[in-house]
Amino acid sequence: MNSEKNLPELPNTPVNQRLTPSQLVTAFQREHPDWLTEIVEAHGEVTAIVPAGHIVEVCSELKGGAETKFDFLADICGADRGVEEEPRFEVNYHLFSTTKHHRLRIKVLVNEDDAHVPTVTGVWRTANWHERETFDLFGIVFDGHPDLRRILLPDDWQGHALRKDFPLRGYEPYSLK
Amino acid sequence: MSSTLNIPPQFEIVDRPLDTQMTISMGPQHPSTHGVLRLELVLDGEMVVKATPDIGYLHTGMEKLFEYKKYQQGIVITDRMDYLNPLGNNLAYVMAVEKLLELQIPERAQTIRVLMCELQRIASHLVWLGTHALDIGAMSVFFYCFREREKILNLIEAASGGRLTPSYFRIGGLMMDLPSGFERRVRQFQDAFLKSVDEFHTLLTGNRIFQNRTKGVGVITAEDAIDWGLSGPCLRGSGVDLDIRRTNPYTSYETYDFEVPVEQDCDVWARYMVRMREMKESHKIVAQALARLKPGPVKADAPKVVLPDREAMKTHMDALIHHFLIVAEGFDVPAGEVYHPIEASKGELGVYVKSDGGPKPSRVHFRGPSFVNLSALPHMSEGAMVADIVAIIGSLDIVLGEIDR
Numbered sequence: 001m002n003s004e005k006n007l008p009e010l011p012n013t014p015v016n017q018r019l020t021p022s023q024l025v026t027a028f029q030r031e032h033p034d035w036l037t038e039i040v041e042a043h044g045e046v047t048a049i050v051p052a053g054h055i056v057e058v059c060s061e062l063k064g065g066a067e068t069k070f071d072f073l074a075d076i077c078g079a080d081r082g083v084e085e086e087p088r089f090e091v092n093y094h095l096f097s098t099t100k101h102h103r104l105r106i107k108v109l110v111n112e113d114d115a116h117v118p119t120v121t122g123v124w125r126t127a128n129w130h131e132r133e134t135f136d137l138f139g140i141v142f143d144g145h146p147d148l149r150r151i152l153l154p155d156d157w158q159g160h161a162l163r164k165d166f167p168l169r170g171y172e173p174y175s176l177k
Numbered sequence: 178m179s180s181t182l183n184i185p186p187q188f189e190i191v192d193r194p195l196d197t198q199m200t201i202s203m204g205p206q207h208p209s210t211h212g213v214l215r216l217e218l219v220l221d222g223e224m225v226v227k228a229t230p231d232i233g234y235l236h237t238g239m240e241k242l243f244e245y246k247k248y249q250q251g252i253v254i255t256d257r258m259d260y261l262n263p264l265g266n267n268l269a270y271v272m273a274v275e276k277l278l279e280l281q282i283p284e285r286a287q288t289i290r291v292l293m294c295e296l297q298r299i300a301s302h303l304v305w306l307g308t309h310a311l312d313i314g315a316m317s318v319f320f321y322c323f324r325e326r327e328k329i330l331n332l333i334e335a336a337s338g339g340r341l342t343p344s345y346f347r348i349g350g351l352m353m354d355l356p357s358g359f360e361r362r363v364r365q366f367q368d369a370f371l372k373s374v375d376e377f378h379t380l381l382t383g384n385r386i387f388q389n390r391t392k393g394v395g396v397i398t399a400e401d402a403i404d405w406g407l408s409g410p411c412l413r414g415s416g417v418d419l420d421i422r423r424t425n426p427y428t429s430y431e432t433y434d435f436e437v438p439v440e441q442d443c444d445v446w447a448r449y450m451v452r453m454r455e456m457k458e459s460h461k462i463v464a465q466a467l468a469r470l471k472p473g474p475v476k477a478d479a480p481k482v483v484l485p486d487r488e489a490m491k492t493h494m495d496a497l498i499h500h501f502l503i504v505a506e507g508f509d510v511p512a513g514e515v516y517h518p519i520e521a522s523k524g525e526l527g528v529y530v531k532s533d534g535g536p537k538p539s540r541v542h543f544r545g546p547s548f549v550n551l552s553a554l555p556h557m558s559e560g561a562m563v564a565d566i567v568a569i570i571g572s573l574d575i576v577l578g579e580i581d582r
Binding site: 075 | 276514527540542582
């Protein structure tokens with residue numbers, strides 16, 4: 001394992017000799033067994049499931065790590081797995097490395113009655129609007145966010161539009177109160 | 178004296194005769210905000226203390242709508258997001274679904290996808306150039322740009338039937354093959370286009386007013402640009418050599434020979450130069466794609482997903498059944514989730530598709546490059562003049578349809 005780990009530190013290592021994202025997160029999991037609960041690989045993409053409490057540590061570690069270098073947060077998006085599902089919501093963080101050019105998805109599962117996730121705006125400033133959007137459309141609260149307001153819908157909107165139990169169409173026109 | 182506004186302490190001016198910090202609303206009808214964007218500007222005289230974008234005026238719940246439409250019906254929704262680059266949106270979405278279905282796309286379809294996307298990139302940059310110059314006060318560029326863009330729209334119309342909403346790329350290939358004589362028309366456009374780019378340079382690049390308005394304005398360093406998630410020409414204007422066509426190639430972009438323009442100045446001028454150079458690179462890619470167009474199928478061999486040809490449908494019973502089932506019931510996509518990024522004209526356009534196994538997606542999310550690029554506007558406009566805001570917005574090349582979705 002050690003010799004394999006040393007390979008990518010050489011300068012100008014060919015792409016095929018670098019550690020793939022799945023090898024990276026497996027090594028990462030060995031270092032911090034509580035931080036990643038599961039690693040899924042499908043369609044050439046790697047997903048790491050992280051408990052909500054550890055998301056900030058995981059992100060800053062992945063951003064700063066010499067081999068991981070996930071310095072670019074491409075996207076954050078929420079998803080509703082269904083009204084009966086428990087945990088009901090998931091928050092997906094799509095990471096990218098501008099130097100190593102690999103990608104990784106981090107997934108945080110969130111319960112409906114405790115829909116709180118710590119913010120990662122301290123790690124990447126671009127998380128600001130993504131988290132606001134997720135809050136607006138799913139009602140997931142990002143603790144510690146500097147400016148957690150609705151972003152797409154009006155401030156006095158009732159409900160969260162992308163939840164599965166929110167109707168597709170309404171029967172009354174929206175009017176500002 | 179304390180201001181009632183919520184202003185960072187470093188900007189509080191105390192010993193001015195009139196304590197003149199003022200909040201004004203720029204937009205949502207302001208023409209240089211390129212749609213319906215409202216900026217809340219806190220001004221100290223002419224200087225911008227704080228700019229807060231207010232978006233959502235065009236929000237139509239497109240991501241919600243995806244969940245109620247079959248996969249193939251979602252393509253027409255993507256057209257309406259970034260309406261200056263609809264083929265790019267089509268491509269990102271269909272490739273994400275194709276990834277879930279694990280479809281193999283024939284070579285001719287891939288070449289045509291590259292050809293059309295690069296034409297669309299030129300068209301998108303032409304609108305940016307025309308409106309950006311118009312905002313800064315150079316009116317005539319606009320007419321030249323729209324003259325060239327019209328030719329591209331005519332080409333897209335010839336191929337797909339739609340000018341702004343083509344929906345030309347379908348899951349598994351293309352709507353149909355290119356019409357006869359299409360290659361000749363593209364060559365005609367190609368022959369005239371490089372001269373037009375030189376015309377744009379003559380009109381703008383040497384113009385001293387334009388240079389003064391753009392150089393040193395809206396500066397964002399490479400580290401900040403990465404931290405703020407900028408992508409596309411905005412990131413390359415800050416000296417970061419990053420293009421998804423290179424780093425994570427799709428539709429065989431790795432086999433094309435082109436340069437990735439990078440500028441080091443980090444300002445509006447650098448982003449201008451990157452896009453101007455990119456148009457020439459797209460021109461090069463279009464020429465290469467034209468050269469390698471060979472006859473062949475344009476749809477994947479997946480009868481349960483791809484609509485059959487008209488002829489086959491009328492002569493073969495099984496083709497008719499498949500056609501009926503795809504239209505009436507849709508096709509099932511295996512459960513899973515993918516995130517597919519492409520290099521759209523404005524930056525990284527990522528599509529997240531999550532399937533629960535039925536004919537409709539469980540969640541579709543678009544990572545719009547305009548959305549993320551706009552979020553860096555407050556950072557770039559601190560300490561700028563009001564007139565510079567217009568230049569900075571123009572250099573970000575935002576499309577509100579994609580920001581608000």
